[in-house]
């Protein structure tokens with residue numbers, strides 16, 4: 001089938017790349033050890049501090065998000081260190097796998113893939129650790145496989161109340177620059193991110209935002225590292241350079257994306273995503289389908305995962321939508337494979353793109369014979385056409 005117009009890329013990352021960012025990348029490659037590069041390096045390192053909302057250091061790797069996860073662990077921990085990881089979905093499973101392969105001693109707190117990490121569980125596990133054996137607590141902020149986020153400020157408050165010295169390591173790969181996230185204010189020690197979601201870039205950059213406490217831990221961390229070593233990176237970054245060849249043209253893109261995010265203003269970026277989340281959930285409820293996240297306080301604003309009615313396969317629905325309407329939706333991951341689909345509503349995105357996205361889903365439900373009620377798109381339009389604030393705020 002020939003498709004015309006733009007493909008709808010509505011997976012929860014990689015997201016649509018704005019034309020401004022594409023044009024910023026479309027430059028001759030420069031000498032990454034020459035004078036022009038240093039300014040670019042300084043600009044993006046400084047710019048990313050403002051996006052993470054930190055005064056501390058940010059590290060930028062030519063890597064995927066998974067690389068930046070590995071980096072957070074190898075730079076702060078030693079072989080056999082006990083770490084607490086919360087099962088929130090497929091991406092916490094990835095953290096578990098990395099930590100185990102690195103030889104860390106993981107306590108994996110079970111979860112039902114429908115909620116964020118429980119602050120009460122953090123309290124229970126850490127208060128039982130009077131010897132302060134745990135060296136790190138790892139939490140996925142926005143669990144991209146379920147659309148449930150973890151309440152990081154509450155988790156930090158529990159850790160502070162217990163005076164537990166473990167590092168707090170947070171994966172903000174699908175929330176940074178889409179949902180409110182404050183590295184310094186929330187006292188996160190390492191925040192991990194990737195370029196291909198809220199930052200509106202193609203895949204290829206990984207980030208660590210690093211607290212002073214994490215830098216201190218780094219000095220004694222004995223897990224082997226070379227490519228990921230913060231020390232080497234920070235030494236070169238002082239003058240705007242990198243210890244190896246950086247992804248030069250992605251850094252041009254990043255510089256432009258940071259400008260765009262500040263033109264809109266981070267609070268407005270977050271409010272915009274909150275509205276998309278609210279409108280999408282209004283559609284799903286009107287269709288009489290079930291949202292995977294079962295805790296309204298933890299609804300993601302960057303994506304929504306939807307459960308299929310019993311006996312209907314999410315991949316069959318996604319195939320119908322791709323073939324008929326040229327729209328990619330996110331697959332169910334891990335144990336939600338075939339049982340759920342995911343609607344990405346983050347990054348370079350607007351009200352009419354969301355209206356089109358939800359129209360594609362509603363038409364797809366009909367074509368694929370999935371039992372549902374009509375009226376989801378109408379319900380979403382009502383949210384989008386209202387005052388511009390999410391219902392909780394109005």
Ligand SMILES: Cc1ncc(COP(=O)(O)O)c(C=O)c1O
Pocket residue numbers: 013064065066067091094140142143144171172173174194203
């Ligand atoms: C929350 C989260 N963590 C980790 C990753 C892995 O990132 P990457 O696929 O860039 O390696 C993703 C990717 O979607 C993610 O959403």
